[in-house]
Amino acid sequence: MQSESAVRSHSPKLQEIAKTIRITGWIAFWVQLAFAVVSSLALLFAATGRGFTNQPSRGLGAGIFWAILGIIVLFFSIYWDFLYMRKGRFLANPNPVLHPSKADTVRAIKLGVVASVIGILLTLFGLGSTVGVLVAKSISQPPGVAITDPNKIIRALDVFVLVANVNGIAGHFVGLLAALWLFIRIDHNP
Incomplete structure (x- = not known):
């Protein structure tokens, strides 16, 4: 007679959950990695471009700081997606x-x-501070008059910080959706 754990390991429901965890982790991994690469490149352009200009853009340091922290957490989330794939493979x-317990899987x-x-x-903090700087620069420009203060010009490098934060938010949102989807799928199965 087969033990209960041996029967459970071959159950179609467990195999379906394992497949769901593995596929969701795989999709979230690649989508978040794409957002992380775009966000990192935009931030790299913004950070390195600031050093090439004669007039540094004032106020964007906070946006860059929060974007860097958001990207670090995004790479952790990408690593976590990889762990989802492993948990699905073990299941x-x-x-x-080799099966992780349901409590361990839910905790992860x-x-x-x-x-x-x-x-x-974190990336919302960066986005808020960046948008604040860009709005302040845009309303300080007189309409139809030549700008004499180069610190009041909105440059492409300033917008790259905004792009980095927006892509960071999108990447984290994908990770949140994937984790909530897995939580719902696992929580409704015994």
């Missing part, structure tokens, strides 16, 4: 000894939710 293994997914929410919060 699909016929050896029940909850940590993914927390990391994504923290990342969204």
